[in-house]
Amino acid sequence: MHCLFCSIAEGTSSSNTVYEDTNTLAFMDILPMTPGHCLVIPKRHVRDIFELGDEDAAHVMLACREVAKRVKEKLEPLGINLLNNNGPAADQSQFHFHIHLIPRYGRDRLLHPWERSYGNPDQIRTIAEVLRGERELPRSE
Template identity: 60%
Template sequence: MITDLRARRQRGPSVGTLAGMAFDRPANLEELLAQGRDGCVFCAVARGDSPAWVVHSDEHTLAFMDLLPMTRGHCLVIPRRHHDDIWDLDAETAGHVMEAATIVAHKIRDTLRPAGLNLLNNNGRAADQSQFHFHIHVIPRYGRDRLLHPWERTFGDPAEIAAVADIINGARAEP
């Protein structure tokens, strides 16, 4: 392993050493995603087959730095076992992921001192999910970081809100 690592370092510059592996910057997102066996780079990271800068690891979850960070300290938290999205996730695994996200959020607050923090989860192509292995983005927020809110902050129609709540709660069918 050490010999292989030295050989890779001699071949060219790498971004860094991750979990004992030399990591070369991918040319683009498609190249990065192709590194995962069975099409899932996050499964490859969880198995240790693909390098990552790990910030938290336990039996059920893994948290590592996002290679396409929105802000300084942007991390991803994943379950070690593959789940496509939130609809494929059981409650126990969701609890483990949220616990890990909380641990990572505290580490970020204590070390990077952001002004705030967002937890973000995208499900489905319409919601801009790009990697179909459930994950939560832990995004530190800093003053003037230029990240925008994707929606206008206006009050909704109370009757419509109540009607949708009834539909979600099963009190009536969607029209």
């Protein structure tokens, strides 16, 4: 199966590269949410965070930090969002692990795609216990 991001990493598809090392590549997003929106990828094909190994995870995060420093210094955003989508329900459109690095410029009108509200404290506590392995997730029948 053809992977656009593998082609970019191999140099057979073009991109506007902003950072590259042995294991990772960062390039400009062609559908930028704000000016300076970059994608950071492992060069090796990894479908999503669930397939991402420890070494690749470390390399990608170090590359994100380097690109973020460059963006902050050169573009002077007021903040930066890192965003990663995994699976169709999370709006993953390219099935090669990647992190969006999105500079934020105050009145850029970019909104989070979800509304935030306080959660139910009992549910929050129960889910934390499930994630720590202290209990099973209650199933409704």
